[in-house]
Amino acid sequence: xxxxxxxxxxxxxxxxxxxxxxxxxxxxxxxxxxxxxxxxxxxxxxxxxxxxxxxxxxxxxxxxxxxxxxxxxxxxxxxxxxxxxxxxxxxxxxxxxxxxxxxxxxxxxxxxxxxxxxxxxxxxxxxxxxxxxxxxxxxxxxxxxxxxxxxxxxxxxxxxxxxxxxxxxxxxxxxxxxxxxxxxxxxxxxxxxxxxxxxxxxxxxxxxxxxxxxxxxxxxxxxxxxxxxxxxxxxxxxxxxxxxxxxxxxxxxxxxxxxxxxxxxxxxxxxxxxxxxxxxxxxxxxxxxxxxxxxxxxxxxxxxxxxxxxxxxxxxxxxxxxxxxxxxxxxxxxxxxxxxxxxxxxxxxxxxxx
Amino acid sequence: xxxxxxxxxxxxxxxxxxxxxxxxxxxxxxxxxxxxxxxxxxxxxxxxxxxxxxxxxxxxxxxxxxxxxxxxxxxxxxxxxxxxxxxxxxxxxxxxxxxxxxxxxxxxxxxxxxxxxxxxxxxxxxxxxxxxx
Ligand code: SF4
Ligand code: SF4
Numbered sequence: 001x002x003x004x005x006x007x008x009x010x011x012x013x014x015x016x017x018x019x020x021x022x023x024x025x026x027x028x029x030x031x032x033x034x035x036x037x038x039x040x041x042x043x044x045x046x047x048x049x050x051x052x053x054x055x056x057x058x059x060x061x062x063x064x065x066x067x068x069x070x071x072x073x074x075x076x077x078x079x080x081x082x083x084x085x086x087x088x089x090x091x092x093x094x095x096x097x098x099x100x101x102x103x104x105x106x107x108x109x110x111x112x113x114x115x116x117x118x119x120x121x122x123x124x125x126x127x128x129x130x131x132x133x134x135x136x137x138x139x140x141x142x143x144x145x146x147x148x149x150x151x152x153x154x155x156x157x158x159x160x161x162x163x164x165x166x167x168x169x170x171x172x173x174x175x176x177x178x179x180x181x182x183x184x185x186x187x188x189x190x191x192x193x194x195x196x197x198x199x200x201x202x203x204x205x206x207x208x209x210x211x212x213x214x215x216x217x218x219x220x221x222x223x224x225x226x227x228x229x230x231x232x233x234x235x236x237x238x239x240x241x242x243x244x245x246x247x248x249x250x251x252x253x254x255x256x257x258x259x260x261x262x263x264x265x266x267x268x269x270x271x272x273x274x275x276x277x278x279x280x281x282x283x284x285x286x287x288x289x290x291x292x293x294x295x296x297x298x299x300x301x302x303x304x305x306x307x308x309x310x311x312x313x314x315x316x317x318x319x320x321x322x323x324x325x326x327x328x329x330x331x332x333x334x335x336x337x338x339x340x341x342x343x344x345x346x347x348x349x350x351x352x353x354x
Numbered sequence: 355x356x357x358x359x360x361x362x363x364x365x366x367x368x369x370x371x372x373x374x375x376x377x378x379x380x381x382x383x384x385x386x387x388x389x390x391x392x393x394x395x396x397x398x399x400x401x402x403x404x405x406x407x408x409x410x411x412x413x414x415x416x417x418x419x420x421x422x423x424x425x426x427x428x429x430x431x432x433x434x435x436x437x438x439x440x441x442x443x444x445x446x447x448x449x450x451x452x453x454x455x456x457x458x459x460x461x462x463x464x465x466x467x468x469x470x471x472x473x474x475x476x477x478x479x480x481x482x483x484x485x486x487x
Contacts, residue, residue, distance in 0.1 A: 008467060018465035020423040023441055023450075026461070030450040036391040040460055047467070079444075080423065236398045239366055277396045282447035 007084055008047030016083075021047055024080045028206055031199040031278055032215070032225035045210040046084065052209050053112040054119055055105055055147055056090040059140040060133050060167040060176055061122025065158035066092055068195035069202070081202040084209055088116070091135070102136050109150055117208065118151045120144065120179050123160040123167045127175030144182060153187040153214065154179055157201055162190035162220075163300040170304050180221060187214055190221040194297035199278055200226040220300070222272070231268035231294050234276035237261065255291060265309040266293030273298040368399055369407050376411075376436060379455045383435055389456035395448075411436065411453075418462065424449070428459055 008018070021043040029039035058066070070093070087093060088108035089101065096104055108116060122140075125132035130139030138146075148154050156179040159165040167176035180188045191200050204223050207215045215223040232238065240246070240260040247254035248263055260266070268276075271294050275286040288294060293309075296302040372392070379390040394404070412432030420426040426441045437459050443449030 012467065012471050017422060017468045019420070019461055019468070022461050022465075023420075023423050023426060026439075026452075027441060027443065027450040030393045030395050030452060033393060033396050035393070036389075036452065036454060036460065234396075234398050236366070236400055238398065276398060282443060282445055283395070283449070284447065 006048050006050060010051070011047075011083060016080075018043065018047060020080065025206070025210070028199070028203045031203050031274070032207070032223075034225065042206070042210040045212075046206065049084075049209050051083075052085045052205070053108050053116040054085045054087050054205070055108055055116055055151075056087060056093075056119045056121070057140075057143060057147060058091050059120065059122030059124050059144070059161070060174065061158065061160055062166075063092060063121075064195040065121040065161075065201075066090070068193075068198050069157070081206065085205060088112075098136075105147065109147065113150045115152050116150070117205070118148050118154045120154060120156050120161040121158045123164045123176035123178060124182060125167070125174035125176050126182075127173075132174040141182070144179070148183050148186055151186060153189065153208065154183055155189045155191060155201075155204065156180065157191045157196055159192040159194045159297055159300075159302070162192040162222075165194070166303060188221055189214060189217065189223060191226070192220075192222065192298040193273060194295075194302075196298075197226065197274055197278055197280070200274060218272070222298070226274045226278075227272045227298060229272065229274065229277065231271045231273060231276050231288070232266075235268055235288055236276070237288060250291065258291075261288060261291075261293040263311050264293055265307065265311055267296030267299075267302070267305070267308075267312065268294040269312060271296040271299055364400065365402050365406055366398070366400055368397060368403055369410065372397070372407065373410065376433075376453060376455070380433060380436055383455045389454070391455070392453040394451040394453065408438070411438065420461065422461075426461070428462070 008021070011020070022039065025039040025042040025046060026036065029035060029042060032038075034042075056066075086108075089105040091101070094101055094104065124130070124140045124144055126141065130141035133140045135143060156162045160167060160176070161179050163178045164172070164176045164181075165178070167174060168178075178190075180190065189204060191204060193200065200223065203226065204215060207223075207225075215225055218224050218227055220227075232241075235241075237258065237260045240258070241262060245254060245257075245259040246263040247259045247261055249255065250264060255261075255264075262269075266288065268288065273294075275294070276288065279286045279289070295308050296305065375392065379392070382388050383390065394407075399407075414430035414432045414434065416428075416430040418428045420428065424442045424444060425446070426439070428437060428439050430437050435455055435457060437454040437456065439450070439452050439454055439459055439461075440448060441450040
């Protein structure tokens, strides 16, 4: 039997209904604040799209990003992403090894020339001509250059691939850099985080597949849908911040009562990520909810910013002292209109219609 | 069980704004047929807020359970046209939760493509039965 062509046909053959597509895209559209109109369009487009060839390159990394990506897989809704992409090369996940593995990469590049997506995790060492990290006899630098040449887009997942990450921490012994410092002639998307939120990775890939274009990006090339919000603006501890109620240490009364973690070093106010809304492990919790401040892991150089437990410099405490009730109600009203505002802005995109 | 759960049990005040937003959207829907959706997952709500909103919106005449890539629950609230949609992912975690203001949520409609597949499956079954009968 000939291979079914579209994802819709492919999954239909396995008894997966269009409702499953719509449920999947509702889940993603919600994670991207795109609204139900976009979810419907996304489901239709996805059903008529073809399986996306993905070549995943792992350089100076800890495999945490891959862990996060594969942990988005519970045996139901979230695993659909693995039906939508064809992961043609991935050191850790592929069965093939040695020459057969490299051959798989070359075949995928040849057969999908100009159409495949390269995902990179890990930074690229540039000192000594890249000799600090090699795979299959070539440096990471060479492998990146060779593989992105005919790619449609490059997605740098994790803070290492996006900005150099931990390997680039001072004094950066290997000369580690992120992808966009080396690749200048391709569409690049950064999905930073240490690791990134799984939905940010699967959502971005599904978005490209559905709409055939990159999502809207911020000045650091991050999808605005996932990185457009400040942790502090979306933090459920914000009412305590507004009232000037702060934990001063990790075992004091304030910590036990769940007050704001600003004074124990929370970097939420300078961090853009979706932790406060999407949360982790299928929405169970996120660091602030389990009592630890945000580290700011989706921002460049987060490890070199003077200490995870050192409070941010700005003197903010006094703001919270005024009219607590009114301030909280005001903040809440602001949040709702912001959510609706976001929905309005996104619905104007109407990608699915084209 | 969660040993440490720092989610504040107090109401944050978000529901008052949310309810007036729902009222505005419902009014618009009643007048013009313009549907709307409000994503609850993107709002910083406490567990208490969520329970409070559920109580204030109540349950109406329709309650649906879907078994599609995991479970989903959809119910019409006590306000006609205001639906609560809750999709579960793996491990019974809530993957998406939204309020839809619409006559019938999209996911309840049978898709043409599914109907086509079902039609051919059904006629195949009938043919086979005839053949064996
Ligand atoms: S400082 Fe941190 S804990 Fe406090 S409200 Fe902001 S993000 Fe939340
Ligand atoms: S809470 Fe902050 S440090 Fe933690 S994962 Fe999210 S962005 Fe990174």
